[in-house]
Amino acid sequence: MRNKKTLAIIASSLLIVACKNSSNNSKMSNPFFQKSSLQYQAPEFDKIKSEHFKPAFDSGMIQQNAEIEKIVSNTEAPTFENTIVPLETSGEILKRAQIVFYNFADANKDSSISKLEEEYAPKFSTHSDNIFLNTKLFNRVKAVYDNRENLKEPEDKRLVEVYFEKFEMAGANLSEEDKAKLKKLNEEEAALTAKFSSQLLGARKNGGVLFDDVKELDGLSEEELKAAQSDAEKAGQKGKYLIALINTTQQPCLQNLKNRATREKIFKASWTRAEKGDENDTRKTIEQIAKLRLQKAKLLGQPNFASWKLQDQMAKTPSAAKEMMKQIAFYAVNAAKNEAAELQKLIDAEGGGFKLEPWDWNFYAEKLRKAKYDLDESEIKPYFEISTVLEKGVFYAAEKMYGVTFKKRTDLPVYHPDVVAYEVFDKDGKSMAIYYLDFYARDNKVGGAWMNNYVEQSTLLGQKPVIVNVYNYQKPAPGNPSLISFDDVETLFHEFGHTIHGLVAKQKYTTLSGTNVPRDFVEFPSQINEHWALEPSVLKNYAVHYKTKEPIPQALLDKMSKAATFNQGYMVTELTAAAALDMAWHSITDENQIGDALSFEKKALTDFGLLVNEVPTRYHSPYFNHIWGGGYSAGYYAYIWSEILDQDAYQWFKDHGGMTRENGDRFREYILSIGNTKDLNEAFKEFTGHKADIKPLLRSRGFIK
Numbered sequence: 001m002r003n004k005k006t007l008a009i010i011a012s013s014l015l016i017v018a019c020k021n022s023s024n025n026s027k028m029s030n031p032f033f034q035k036s037s038l039q040y041q042a043p044e045f046d047k048i049k050s051e052h053f054k055p056a057f058d059s060g061m062i063q064q065n066a067e068i069e070k071i072v073s074n075t076e077a078p079t080f081e082n083t084i085v086p087l088e089t090s091g092e093i094l095k096r097a098q099i100v101f102y103n104f105a106d107a108n109k110d111s112s113i114s115k116l117e118e119e120y121a122p123k124f125s126t127h128s129d130n131i132f133l134n135t136k137l138f139n140r141v142k143a144v145y146d147n148r149e150n151l152k153e154p155e156d157k158r159l160v161e162v163y164f165e166k167f168e169m170a171g172a173n174l175s176e177e178d179k180a181k182l183k184k185l186n187e188e189e190a191a192l193t194a195k196f197s198s199q200l201l202g203a204r205k206n207g208g209v210l211f212d213d214v215k216e217l218d219g220l221s222e223e224e225l226k227a228a229q230s231d232a233e234k235a236g237q238k239g240k241y242l243i244a245l246i247n248t249t250q251q252p253c254l255q256n257l258k259n260r261a262t263r264e265k266i267f268k269a270s271w272t273r274a275e276k277g278d279e280n281d282t283r284k285t286i287e288q289i290a291k292l293r294l295q296k297a298k299l300l301g302q303p304n305f306a307s308w309k310l311q312d313q314m315a316k317t318p319s320a321a322k323e324m325m326k327q328i329a330f331y332a333v334n335a336a337k338n339e340a341a342e343l344q345k346l347i348d349a350e351g352g353g354f355k356l357e358p359w360d361w362n363f364y365a366e367k368l369r370k371a372k373y374d375l376d377e378s379e380i381k382p383y384f385e386i387s388t389v390l391e392k393g394v395f396y397a398a399e400k401m402y403g404v405t406f407k408k409r410t411d412l413p414v415y416h417p418d419v420v421a422y423e424v425f426d427k428d429g430k431s432m433a434i435y436y437l438d439f440y441a442r443d444n445k446v447g448g449a450w451m452n453n454y455v456e457q458s459t460l461l462g463q464k465p466v467i468v469n470v471y472n473y474q475k476p477a478p479g480n481p482s483l484i485s486f487d488d489v490e491t492l493f494h495e496f497g498h499t500i501h502g503l504v505a506k507q508k509y510t511t512l513s514g515t516n517v518p519r520d521f522v523e524f525p526s527q528i529n530e531h532w533a534l535e536p537s538v539l540k541n542y543a544v545h546y547k548t549k550e551p552i553p554q555a556l557l558d559k560m561s562k563a564a565t566f567n568q569g570y571m572v573t574e575l576t577a578a579a580a581l582d583m584a585w586h587s588i589t590d591e592n593q594i595g596d597a598l599s600f601e602k603k604a605l606t607d608f609g610l611l612v613n614e615v616p617t618r619y620h621s622p623y624f625n626h627i628w629g630g631g632y633s634a635g636y637y638a639y640i641w642s643e644i645l646d647q648d649a650y651q652w653f654k655d656h657g658g659m660t661r662e663n664g665d666r667f668r669e670y671i672l673s674i675g676n677t678k679d680l681n682e683a684f685k686e687f688t689g690h691k692a693d694i695k696p697l698l699r700s701r702g703f704i705k
Contacts, residue, residue: 032056032097039414039423040464041455042434043100046413050112053101057120060094061127067091069129071140078140082190084163088509089139089461098124099454106446107438107470108415109201111204118194125190129183132170141167158677159509165312171300181217182299188291188376196285197446197629203280203444207273208244209266210237219256221378226477235443244473245270247447247625249574249616252485255362255377260354267359274622275598282622283597289628291591306634308587312519314681318587321520321637325583327694328640329576329610331703336568340614342368359617362376365567373563377485379556383671384489385546386439386473386482393489393542397532401664403427404503406435416442418475419468424503434505436468440475440484446625447472449491451526453497457505465502465514469495481546486560490530496539498522499527504668507675517676519635522647522682523642525672531650534560535659565702570615572701579637580608582627586634597621645684647696652688 028217030045033056038044067090072083105117131137145164151157171182210232211217217225225241232242243253243266251270257263275283294303302308304305306318315321317621343364344356356364370376391406409421418440424433437456455466468683469688471491476482484492498515514521536557543552584604594600602622605611620628626632649671653663670687685691698704 030055030102033059035096037230039431040466041299042412042466043056043415043454044413045415046118048100048415050110050116053097053113053116056093056097057101057116057123057530060091060097061123063093064091065126065130067625068106068134068137072134072136074140078143080144080151080160083140083144084156084160085460086510087163088159100285103452103454103468104116104415105197106450106452107468108442109444111448114198114201118191118198121190121194121629122187125186126183129170129179129186133172133179133183133583135172135176138167139170143702148602152634153508155508155512155677162511162676169300169308171349171572173301173438178299185292185299189289191294192285192289192292193629196282196289197625198280199280199285200274200623200629201444202280203274203276203447204245204247204447206280207269208460209233211241211243211262216258216259216262217243217253219258220253221256223476223483224256224474226480227474230475230477233335233459244271244441244443244474245447247623248618249620250358250362250618252474253676254359255366257363259362263359263363264357271616271620274620282628286585286621286624286628287594287597290329290585290588293586293633294588294591297407304587306583309586309634313635313638314520315637318634319590322583324641324644325576325580325637328572328697329580329608331701332569332572333609333612334574335701335703336612336615337569339365339567339569343614346371349551356614358614359569361614367569368521369566371468373559373566375556375559375563375696380486380560382545382547383482383543383552383556384484384486385544386484386488386492388544388546389484389492390437391487391541391542392544393538394492396541397493397529397535397538397659398496398500399417399660400538401532401659402500402504402668403661403664404432404500408435418442431464433465433467435466435499435503438468438470439473444471445470448625448630449495450497451502451515452634453502453514456510456516457502457507458510459506460508460512463510463690465505466475467499467502469499471495483546486533490533493530493533494526499524500529501525501672504673505675507677512676514675517680518638518640519632520638521645521680523639527639527646528649528667531646531651532655532659534564537659557655560588565700568701568703571697573610573612576640577605577608577610577612577615578619578624578626580610581605581617581619581621581641582624582632582636583634584608585621585627644694645692645698647700648692649684649688650700651696 015412029043029054030054031687035140040083067086070088071083077083094558105113141163141391145160148157148160153158171179193592214225217228220228228241230244231244232238232240235242243251245251249270251266254263254266274280297303297305297308300308310317310321340356343361346364346368347354347356347360367378395406404427405425406422407425409423412421412434414421414436415436419436419438423431424435426432436491449471451467452466455463457463457465470540473482473488475483507513510516538552539557544550581601581604584607588594602611626636632638653659656663667687670683694705
């Protein structure tokens, strides 16, 4: 039997051989084997090819294994410097390749990426388990943890605590027999999660609805019809109209389509996209994922997956999250039922002769909004051209609040022609980051909107942030302006809220940096940034008619303000239903509680009092990507939890002078720039002076006075 030092030498030699072979075979053309030469190590997208990932993954895992072996074979007593720091900085090649790969898998997937994702998901799971279930490594981490009070730097102490918690949650205290079982479960779950992502992308791509007759699409604007024609032509259906699906249950076009049969057809295509009994049917996949997660939780000593997952979150327990959701649900459902009654009256007054259904809601809600507030979405859209909203709205607000400025960069390579790049400068004028935006939906892009890092900030590694925001707005036909709804405007501000959270990070370690915080806190900075979209000075700066260049009229702003709480019962109910559904899937204590996916969903929503026929859940279980493939398992409640923080903190802003640089600097200091270096409940209390209160949220939604 070879000793550990010999194995470490062999592993290191294998890495050298692998790197040499790669060098010989590709003449060092693989961009992942060395740091990018671009500013702030921004990815060299013009050099990256699909075939580069596999050798980088393989060599990267060999490299990290050798680095871990060096830590555990160290005969010196465990210290922060010889155990935690090398653990934190290990796996450079692997991390570099993975971060680009998973961004591609979400935003620019092709068949080779899909195959690699399914092939390597279980391998990556095993690799992670080999680190976090390594008994000798855990013993060294525990030894440092037990002596953490001797560490002088608070961030060092926090890093030790986070790693120790990670090891414990990963199962480091299990017996060797149970560790082997856990590894197998993790591999199976990783493989199924990758399978789900591929299935869902296929289901979304194939779920679009084709129309031959433009009359069926009466109500869509000329720009929307041109885009539908363009999408159909790209799909090989020239002369037809394709309504492509976005990731949510409701589809944007439903609020304008006059033909009820067309609305029903599109809604049902959305609802059933992943339950057609074909290769993209996800139901069996998600049932199996839920069962595996329960098995894993029980092996780790928890009654259900949610209890295991919430240990390191602000909520701490499923009961705390459920109690919060029940409070919200009570008000939201009552409001939604009142809204439904109003819409039914409108239908009856028009002689509709039918009962309100989910595919009718947005259409009649838009009619009611016009009637009550004289506010028409089509009247608003011309004032929201996407580049103007970004540069004169989002960027303007960031400069006003934090002194941050942006300069467009056309010299940096991008991964798709739709992507634009900016360099970011701090309040002192010094360059601080690179920022990419990817606006438009594609059939190889996951639905939704998100922020990711390509390079995470770290003073230890000398790294500045490189960040991307990805969206799924409908791309206009060539030559047409990219006009978006006000909901889309809020999404731009929301995702930039994540970006500013990452931009102003100032941590020593990537593990604690920027947005690497609990799920139920990470949405707080993004949600509070939405408020600046309606700040009068900001709104008037970016809400400019794309043709006339005239600013949005005050009369229209007044209408928008009056309509702010319109339809909130519906919106909060669909969101809370999704959060409750997620928590139900991950709170099962017996596999037999699942049955089939659709029956489980119906029972879960009934039990929560959220099964409202006219108000479908924002995400139906078979296409709920957040929880089956997006990292929000047992965590979708975080959007509501964070909004409680958001509305309470926004009340603080209003009470202290609103959108000022002084307040922005304070928010930056106490919330945005701290990463995960301290208890975030305490951080919130330090900023506002009190614990979070739910009342500002209820008032903002119009549920209480």
